Structures are given as structure tokens and as C-alpha cells.
Amino acid sequence: MTVKRSPGRRVDLDREPPVPRIPRTIVDEMVMHAREDLPNEACGMVHEKDGAPIAVHRVKNDSASPYRYEMNPLQMLRLEGQRDNTGEGLFAIYHSHVASPARPSPTDVRMAFFPPGEVEREPMFPDTMYILVSLALEPPDVRAFWIRQGGEVAEEPIEIV
Template sequence: MKIARELYDQLVAHARAEAPNECCGMVASADGVAVAVHPAENMAASPLRYEIDGKQQLEILDAIEDAGHELGAIYHSHTRTAPEPSQTDINLAFYPDSLYIIVGLKDPEPDVRAWRIVDGQVSEAELVVE
């Protein structure tokens, strides 16, 4: 997925604003290019996991569809660990067509990586910041 620097910076800013808890949200895309970031509230309010309220999730998905876009990625942050999918992340990956972006904040410089998670299988995906 390609992502503009401005949208990438929004992901990082959201993660930093929610720390020490994890942040979460969705990224709309068109033809493999991120076009909008949709921050969500982490209902779990936890540094170890995230949960998007079902009503808010539906509202975001409707907004993405109404704009003629697709769900390109679901994002969240890891505030204490590397930006790699945890077993919980893998177990709760219900959107095989979208990427999973994780913003790692354990080091002073954020580490943002994208993953494809399909049927429990994890592979790193390309995230190109333009």
C-alpha cells in the first residue's frame, strides 16, 4: 500500500496521543493507495489490546463505502513491543482483504509496518510512504 506522508503522520500522531494505551482505526484506500485515515476509539482503553465499538466500526465502514473507497487497512499501535502481530492480533484478524498496520512506539522513533493476515498466516506487506 502507498500512503502519503500526511496520512502516515496522522497514524503516528494518533498512536502517540493515545499512549500508553493502544490506538486503533481504519484506513480507506483506492487502487492500493491510502486516501483517508479514520481514527476510532479504543473501547478496551488498554496498553495491551484494542477493541473498536461495533457501531463505530460500522459507521466508519459505511463512510468508506459511501466515499467509493475500500477498507485498505486496520491499524493499531503497540506501545511496548515491536510492531509485529501478536497472537491476539492474528486471532482477531477478520478482514483478510485488508492490511493490518501496526505503529510501534517502544523506541523514540516510531516503527510502522504493514501485515497481511489470512487464515492465521502472517506475512509482511509493503508500506510505501510518499
């Protein structure tokens, strides 16, 4: 018997679901981007092939703010076209927190929906994890989450390999 554990991941109830594995190079690229974009939050997308993360794509933060991010829609559209052309998928959306924990803020949750704040709708990217990079600690803290309908936030354990 299979059920959806988290959006986009089907698992067998008779065994423990696999923990997403993220290569150290992918994590290092997200952390480097977060540091380079200080004092503002950084944001971007992680592409996958056959379920494995393969590339970090930086996206301009149109908010240019240390308190929030808004991914440039034209860059997002271009990356969607690239995924369509290469057969890649969207593994995760990432962004940084400059001085707060690696957990989605109320603003992050609100902005995961369209229109923003309409949490009773399905999120814009229901089958995609959100990765948070917090620069509040050294070394930076990197965690993954699902943002679900109703504004529910669930942490997803990850393994950095």
C-alpha cells in the same frame, strides 16, 4: 498470467508486484493518534480511493488497554456506511503497540478472526492489510502485515512517500 500475491492484490507473474505506497501524511496521522492515546493502544482504519490510501479514521479502543485493542463496533459500522456512500474502500486496519515491536501479537492474530481464535476460518477482513505503529522505538516503527487463514502472518513491504 496473474495470481493473488496477497489478499486483494492481483499481480502479473512476469514483473515484480508493486509495493503499496502510503503518503507521509497518513503515516504521521497514525503516529500522532498512537502518541495521543498513550498509555493505551490506539486503533483505526485507513480508507482508500482507487487503491491509494486517502484518509485515517480513528476508532475508539473499547478495551482502553496498553496491551490490546478492540475497535468500537458502532464506529466501524458507520465507517462502512461512509465507504459505501463515497465509493471508498478499506485500505488497512491500524493499531499501535505501546512498548512492543511493530508485528502482530498472538492476541492480534487471534482477534483478527470471528469468533476470536478460530484461525481456520477466513479472517474478518481477508483483503485488508494490518498496519502496526510501534512506539517502542524513536522514531516509531511502522510496518504492514497480512493475517491469513490458519493464523499465518506475512509482512508486506510498504513505501512511505
